[in-house]
Structure formats: structure tokens, C-alpha cells
Amino acid sequence: MLDFLLDKKGFFVAATRPKTHGQGRDTERQMSYVRALTCKECAADYPVEPRTVCENDFGPLEVAFDYTAMRGNVTRESIQAGPDSLWRYKDLLPVEGPPRAGLRSGMTPLIRADNLAKKLGVKDLYIKDDSANYPTFSYKDRVVSIALTKALEFGFDTVACASTGNLAHSVAAHAAAAGVRSFVLIPHDLEEGKIVGSLVFGPRMVKIHGNYDDVNRLCSQIADKYNWAIVNVNLRPFYTEGAKTLGFEIAEQLGWQLPKHTVVPVAGGTLLPKVWKGYREFIELGLVKDNQPKMYAAQAQGCSPVVEALRNGRELFKPQKPDTIAKSIAIGNPADGYYVIKIVNDSGGYGAAAQDQEILDAVKLLAQTEGVFTEPAGGTTLACAIKLIESGRIPRDEPICVCITGNGLKTVEAMQGQFADVPIIPAKLNDFDRVVDELAQQPAPGAALTSPLVSVDPPTPRTQPTAATKPATP
Ligand SMILES: Cc1ncc(COP(=O)(O)O)c(C=O)c1O
Numbered sequence: 001m002l003d004f005l006l007d008k009k010g011f012f013v014a015a016t017r018p019k020t021h022g023q024g025r026d027t028e029r030q031m032s033y034v035r036a037l038t039c040k041e042c043a044a045d046y047p048v049e050p051r052t053v054c055e056n057d058f059g060p061l062e063v064a065f066d067y068t069a070m071r072g073n074v075t076r077e078s079i080q081a082g083p084d085s086l087w088r089y090k091d092l093l094p095v096e097g098p099p100r101a102g103l104r105s106g107m108t109p110l111i112r113a114d115n116l117a118k119k120l121g122v123k124d125l126y127i128k129d130d131s132a133n134y135p136t137f138s139y140k141d142r143v144v145s146i147a148l149t150k151a152l153e154f155g156f157d158t159v160a161c162a163s164t165g166n167l168a169h170s171v172a173a174h175a176a177a178a179g180v181r182s183f184v185l186i187p188h189d190l191e192e193g194k195i196v197g198s199l200v201f202g203p204r205m206v207k208i209h210g211n212y213d214d215v216n217r218l219c220s221q222i223a224d225k226y227n228w229a230i231v232n233v234n235l236r237p238f239y240t241e242g243a244k245t246l247g248f249e250i251a252e253q254l255g256w257q258l259p260k261h262t263v264v265p266v267a268g269g270t271l272l273p274k275v276w277k278g279y280r281e282f283i284e285l286g287l288v289k290d291n292q293p294k295m296y297a298a299q300a301q302g303c304s305p306v307v308e309a310l311r312n313g314r315e316l317f318k319p320q321k322p323d324t325i326a327k328s329i330a331i332g333n334p335a336d337g338y339y340v341i342k343i344v345n346d347s348g349g350y351g352a353a354a355q356d357q358e359i360l361d362a363v364k365l366l367a368q369t370e371g372v373f374t375e376p377a378g379g380t381t382l383a384c385a386i387k388l389i390e391s392g393r394i395p396r397d398e399p400i401c402v403c404i405t406g407n408g409l410k411t412v413e414a415m416q417g418q419f420a421d422v423p424i425i426p427a428k429l430n431d432f433d434r435v436v437d438e439l440a441q442q443p444a445p446g447a448a449l450t451s452p453l454v455s456v457d458p459p460t461p462r463t464q465p466t467a468a469t470k471p472a473t474p
């Protein structure tokens with residue numbers, strides 16, 4: 001059982017700590033702890049500038065920090081003295097000057113999900129609820145806060161992105177607030193809420209015939225030709241660092257502890273490795289104890305290249321053509337899929353994939369037990385978490401955190417046909433009495449949603465099992 005304290009907003013924080021400035025540098029300082037951009041493959045260093053891959057081997061570049069200089073300066077106290085937003089972790093982010101976007105993003109609720117835990121038969125279950133992120137209700141507000149700040153630091157006047165919907169919302173909103181021009185490129189067949197939810201912020205939107213992977217390919221060409229900040233292309237090393245803040249918040253809100261098991265949705269593969277990097281950084285700085293946390297990848301069955309590789313014990317995934325209701329995570333050729341597989345295996349976690357109906361059932365289950373309405377991406381994550389629990393991959397008596405990354409109000413059409421017809425009656429009391437009697441004969445909403453909710457995905461024997469990849473014993 002984790003020790004935690006509730007603050008006024010219901011966060012699990014170490015609330016006894018005073019809000020002092022500690023011994024750390026204050027949040028107004030102008031110097032960062034960034035050392036360089038480093039190739040994840042050959043470790044070659046590059047200057048801190050808009051750049052995506054290594055010239056030697058096309059390996060992705062990642063921001064490297066000076067942890068030695070951080071030690072003793074970046075402390076629980078220095079973090080708690082920061083703002084009530086993701087910028088409380090500024091010392092761990094690749095930003096030189098003051099934050100220039102997303103001043104209210106992050107610090108979303110971590111819910112202790114006791115109702116859901118009871119249904120699933122687990123002891124300690126937490127929902128990290130980024131469906132409540134500000135201002136556009138998905139985890140993308142984290143990565144965009146950093147990318148937009150960086151775009152302004154580098155002096156770009158136009159920002160752009162390739163998106164499955166949520167990133168477009170976030171880029172368009174943050175760009176509007178920062179007063180810069182935005183271009184958002186999306187697959188032609190996204191949900192209406194995903195389109196209107198971007199257009200309202202006034203971006204230049206272009207729909208591309210094809211799927212996300214086609215959009216992404218085009219954006220790489222655009223990045224070469226136009227001098228724009230494409231947040232998930234030429235600003236990718238900075239953008240991805242923003243995703244660490246989800247991991248930082250989970251740890252801080254749990255009272256400076258890590259959950260033993262973290263289930264994360266995977267599309268392009270940014271989030272999972274960065275939540276892990278966030279955990280590792282907190283361990284490195286002595287802010288949390290190393291409890292050897294395990295990471296689990298969740299994908300829709302109709303787009304599950306990473307999970308398929310995990311199941312078959314392969315280090316490399318085979319790209320797929322997506323076909324799933326979970327459109328925001330329908331990326332068949334994930335840019336960072338290789339690293340997701342590596343981290344899941346290194347941590348001793350695993351992966352699961354959920355069918356469309358299982359995804360929708362999980363959306364309902366989360367809504368009807370915890371009052372959180374997520375989009376199909378979140379339904380996927382919960383349905384996969386359930387499969388991992390039911391199959392014994394995740395033990396029932398250890399702390400589990402499920403990352404809910406997007407809001408259901410953006411994708412209401414996904415839920416069409418999932419509910420009984422709503423009665424329409426004249427405005428007369430006896431008609432209402434009749435409806436109450438009729439409803440009393442029917443099962444209460446949610447009654448059918450019991451565990452096991454989904455068909456169980458039995459552990460498949462791996463072709464090359466290693467100590468780190470063996471399933472956890474319950
Ligand atoms: C709601 C939601 N969850 C999760 C993801 C997965 O993100 P990643 O590309 O970091 O794997 C996305 C990506 O678009 C998303 O929109």
C-alpha cells in the first residue's frame with residue numbers, strides 16, 4: 001500500500017512540505033541544465049538547435065541533461081516551490097528562458113480509483129487523468145507547451161504538426177495564445193469533434209488523403225522545404241521531453257513514490273519512453289526510491305505493431321495499416337516504436353491489444369465507476385490494463401497506474417449505438433411515473449460491466465525469453 005496525503009484538489013501529494021524555495025535555483029533563472037542533443041544510437045553530441053536525426057546513422061536525437069549539476073539543486077522542495085502546472089519541472093525541461101506557452105498545462109488529477117479497483121479485483125489502482133489537461137484535454141498539451149516555448153526561443157513565426165487530432169488541437173490553441181501562425185495536417189477521416197476542436201482556434205488546417213503515416217511523411221518533406229517549427233518533426237527532441245512531466249506528476253502526486261506498474265497507450269511511441277525517462281530522472285536525482293517500475297504498452301488490436309512485436313519476442317515491429325475506432329492512436333509505423341519495445345522489455349513489462357468493442361466497454365466502465373469520460377484511446381488503455389491483470393501479467397496486489405490521455409467529449413460519435421434508447425414523454429407526471437416503473441424493471445446502467453470485462457489474452461510463450469521479460473508472477 002502506498003503512503004499518500006490528499007491535498008485540497010484531491011492530489012496525492014506530500015502535503016506536509018512547506019512551499020519554500022529550498023536550496024534550488026528559482027524558476028526565473030535563465031540557464032538550463034541541458035548539455036547537448038545526443039544521438040540515441042551512437043551517442044554523438046549535437047548543438048541545441050532544431051534538428052531531428054543524427055548525421056552518422058539517422059538515429060533519433062534526444063536532449064541530454066547535466067544530472068551532476070542538478071543534484072542537490074533540483075529537489076522535492078525546489079519543485080514544490082514552482083507553479084501549479086507542468087512548469088514546476090522546468091529544471092528538467094530543455095527550455096532556456098521563461099515558459100512561453102502552456103502556463104496552465106499539466107498537474108492533472110491522479111485519481112485513486114477505488115470503485116474501478118473493486119470491479120477489477122485489484123488493491124491499488126490509480127488513474128492519471130490527462131483528459132482534464134488544459135487547454136485542450138489531452139496529454140498533448142504537455143509536449144506542445146515545451147515545443148511552442150522552444151519554437152519562440154528559436155525565433156520561428158510558424159508552427160505546424162502532423163496529427164491524429166489531439167496534437168492539432170493543442171498546437172492550434174497554444175499557437176493562438178502565443179500569437180503565432182499554425183498549420184495542422186491531419187488524416188482526412190478524423191472525427192468531427194477533432195476537426196471543429198482545432199478549427200475554432202484558427203489554424204490553417206489541411207486534410208491529407210491517407211492515414212497518419214502518410215501525413216507524417218509529407219510533414220518531413222515540408223520541414224525540409226519550409227522554415228517552420230514542425231513540433232513533432234524538427235522540434236521532436238524538445239517536444240518529446242514534455243511527455244516526461246506525466247511521469248513526474250504521477251511520482252509527485254503519489255507522495256514521491258513510483259507505481260509498480262504503469263500502463264501507457266502507444267501511437268507514435270513518444271509517451272511511454274518519456275514517462276520512463278521521467279521515472280529514471282527522479283530516481284537518478286534521489287527524489288524517489290527505485291522500485292524497479294514496469295512499463296506496459298496498450299494498443300488497439302486494429303493497430304498494434306508494437307504489441308505484436310512484444311508478443312513475438314521481436315526487437316523490431318512490422319508496420320501495419322491501421323483499422324480501429326481508436327483513431328488518435330492509429331499509427332501503424334510508430335517513429336519511436338523500437339524504443340517502446342526496448343523499454344517495455346528492459347523494465348520487465350509487457351503489452352496488450354484490445355478489440356474495438358472492448359475499447360468502448362472500457363470507456364463506459366471508466367465513466368460509470370470513476371466519472372471520467374475518455375476517448376477510445378483511454379478505453380484502449382483501460383481495456384489493455386484489464387487484460388494484463390486478468391492474465392496475471394500485472395499482479396492484483398501491487399500499485400497500478402493507468403494513463404488516460406484524452407477526453408471522450410471530442411469523440412462522442414464513437415459511442416453511438418452503445419446505449420439503450422432514451423425515453424421521450426409528454427411533460428406529464430403520470431407519464432414520468434410510468435417511465436420510472438419501466439426503468440425499475442431494467443438492470444441499472446453499468447450493472448453488466450463486470451470483470452472480466454474483456455476476453456483474456458493469455459501469456460504467449462516468447463521465442464527468446466529473458467529474465468527481464470518474464471511475466472510478473474501474481
Ligand atoms: C489521446 C492520445 N493518447 C495517446 C497517444 C499516444 O501518443 P504517442 O504518440 O506518444 O505514443 C496519442 C497520440 O496522438 C493520443 O492522441
Ligand SMILES: [Zn+2]
Nearest residue numbers: 039042054059
Ligand atoms: Zn548517431
